[in-house]
Amino acid sequence: MEGRAFPAARRLGVGLAAASLLFTVACSGSGGEEASGVSNESPTVELTIVPADGETEVAPNTPVTVTASIGTIEEVTVTQTPAAPEDADASASPEAAETEEAEEAGAGEVDEITGTLNEDGTEWVSDWTLTPGSTVTVVATGKSPEGETAEFTSTFTTLEATPGHRLEVQSNFPVSGDVVGVGMPVIINFDLPVENKAAVEAALEVVSEKPTQGAWNWFGDQTVVFRTEEYWEPYQKVTVNMHLAGVQAAEGVYGIENHQLTFEVGRSQISEVDSETHRMVVTRDGEQIKDFPISTGNATTRAYTTTSGTHLTMEKYQHLVMDSATVGIPPGHPDYYKLDVNYAVRFSNSGEFTHAAPWNGSLGQANLSHGCVNMSTADAQWFYENSYMGDPLVVTGTDRELEVDNGWGYWQRSWEEWLANSTLGEADRTDEPGSPGSPHRSVGEQAEAAE
Known part of the structure; x- marks a missing residue:
């Protein structure tokens, strides 16, 4: 069988000490050393970063917060360095390294820790959680009321996720x-x-x-x-x-x-199957492009009744063996069947497909199938070749309703x-x-x- 799938801000309280970092404007004498230590002057910028500098095993879902008690927050960047895996091969080939770098580059956008700054610029909170087992560095820039800027840093590590968890x-x-x-x-x-x-x-x-x-x-x-x-x-x-x-x-x-x-x-392609008129109409981008004669389930049993509702096409097979044992009708049962079909497009998990049925001489006239939508070989091939995964297929006219969890019955x-x-x-x-x-x-x- 040749199978082919379709191309396929609430803030947490944190039980950690805050890292309170003070910046004091300090002057240097001509040719002298920079001032150091604590100045008697009042700080012109004061930012607090949580988690605190030096903290270890911080829960990864802890939000990073930066608050300004003096001045405002200008910019915050969060850098994460995951710990190297214990089984990392230091002698990995250059080709493998290049592949890893390419994957990291592709994941850069989603890995970035962005944040939300409040209207007055005094609180920044990270939007996303942190990678387990990482060293995290937070660099925050504050601005004083007088327009001077200062940079503050906190570096901490996050708790590792254990195997099995x-x-x-x-x-x-x-x-x-x-x-x-x-x-x-x-x-x-x-x-x-x-x-x-x-x-x-x-x-x-x-x-x-x-x-x-x-x-x-x-x-x-x-x-x-x-x-x-x-x-x-x-x-x-x-x-x-x-x-x-x-x-x-x-x-x-x-x-x-x-x-x-x-x-x-x-493109938008929506197919409508009417079991009472025995027709399937295909509309693409708002215009009808096909009208096929079809045959749906004979409804002699619930299993042989085509489900009504909004289905989605899920996968397709150029050739498929359809065995009723897969839907609970085993060999030896009076209703057992096993058929070779072509151009099959699945639209539920209860064994329903559109497919070619050259043996069905009642297309457009009567419902004789085991629940599938029977079509001529030419029509089934067209539908197979022109269907995307996720195309709506709406069935009407039967008394068996599609369940929301039967295939992709989410609509x-x-x-x-x-x-x-x-x-x-x-x-x-x-x-x-x-x-x-x-x-x-x-x-x-x-x-x-x-x-």
């Missing part, structure tokens, strides 16, 4: 470089259960070229899905910044790496229901930086909020 991305859909349909969600699967869902949601930043809003929903403890209020506008780039390094996913469990996903939304929830099922309960604007909520939130704080 490191949250990582196991898979995601789409992947970088994919061109997808306008209904495409962002699906992230984690390797460990997430208890602190609010913090993880807040660490996921979605940015699109054309403004919209969306929200995340969880399906179990390891899968989170972003869906927009309406379909994506076509012909645009979408970037997902996963600021996961340092997020506390569960008690003692921290994310260890940031990721950036970039994909393209292509089965109204926007109000989708937003209500978000842990944060707030829409995320994709044309604005950041995300709702705080990635600094601890497991304890989420538990308190849930009470």
